[in-house]
């Protein structure tokens with residue numbers, strides 16, 4: 001613990017926000033809230049069409065039963081069946097436009113996320129999955145993931161998913177403490193979470209993942225210990241522990257629970273407990289928050305994206321990265337529908353990244369992978385040098401033992417990975433906002 005606290009102090013001095021106050025999960029660059037109106041919008045379909053590499057697809061299903069207090073994902077709560085049907089019709093129209101652009105691409109993997117895709121009925125799920133197969137050639141995809149939440153997931157939906165070729169299911173539990181689940185307005189209780197986890201465990205799905213959160217205001221270390229015991233018993237192939245970010249934001253998100261916001265020391269104790277216990281019960285840390293039983297359980301879809309490969313998002317607010325352009329679909333569903341009605345892709349914001357930005361993007365996201373990155377290869381690929389301030393920051397982090405270089409490859413050390421997303425968020429701030437970081 002003493003060593004962890006020393007590193008925490010050193011990182012704070014380098015401007016690393018140890019509460020990940022802005023990005024709790026660095027997975028996109030540039031940050032979506034910084035994207036301007038896309039200048040080359042008129043040419044976007046031909047730009048997508050010219051991307052001939054292998055590509056992966058993400059389909060956003062924005063429906064949820066409740067609005068969890070900590071959630072920043074684009075979602076629609078309590079939609080009725082006709083609203084879901086209408087949304088699926090527009091996803092189909094968007095898929096139709098995109099399928100013409102992507103006909104030369106081989107699809108690497110597909111990820112259906114949300115929201116809570118299991119909010120759809122079995123029939124709606126079947127319709128969406130059939131639609132994906134109609135418009136895209138996915139018979140040889142390496143992975144097909146579908147996200148579920150405990151309340152709306154059941155045996156009937158599981159059976160549809162398996163019959164439709166889903167081979168990876170990811171379920172968000174977040175906590176096994178009913179007072180936490182109810183305070184944060186999760187749609188399920190601990191008993192349901194446990195029952196649906198066993199449903200997955202006893203199914204024929206190739207692999208599955210369970211999500212937990214730590215650092216929630218009001219959360220006790222006992223909740224973490226209970227979750228770790230449950231993980232040991234269930235032995236899921238993959239588990240994620242996300243550190244929450246709003247403990248530092250207090251009242252805005254947690255209301256009168258703001259006085260229960262955890263001090264940083266408690267969050268570090270939880271993090272350390274998770275890290276050491278998961279190792280002890282036989283899990284490998286695959287990236288900053290993802291624990292897997294064997295390398296076969298790693299999520300191929302995210303690995304592909306972090307390895308500087310293109311991906312296309314379909315649906316309201318979905319985001320994409322194709323041919324050096326990062327862009328996002330309309331966040332508002334009316335605007336999303338309106339643009340599709342005009343036979344256009346539903347895009348407004350995005351940016352053609354400079355070579356320097358593409359190199360930075362490849363570095364930040366590549367550092368999330370266990371393999372790390374070869375900076376000289378990235379520099380050669382994009383014909384630029386990394387920004388001197390980034391180089392300097394990386395050197396300082398090597399000095400602190402967060403990263404190490406071996407045969408030209410830069411990667412997190414075993415201890416460094418503990419601070420993963422906090423460090424990467426600081427790197428993002430460095431390029432977007434300069435060495436002063438983002439205005440607090």
Ligand code: SF4
Pocket residue numbers: 063064065066067068071072073075114115116149172
């Ligand atoms: S179920 Fe998931 S997407 Fe929906 S509000 Fe809760 S955290 Fe957000």
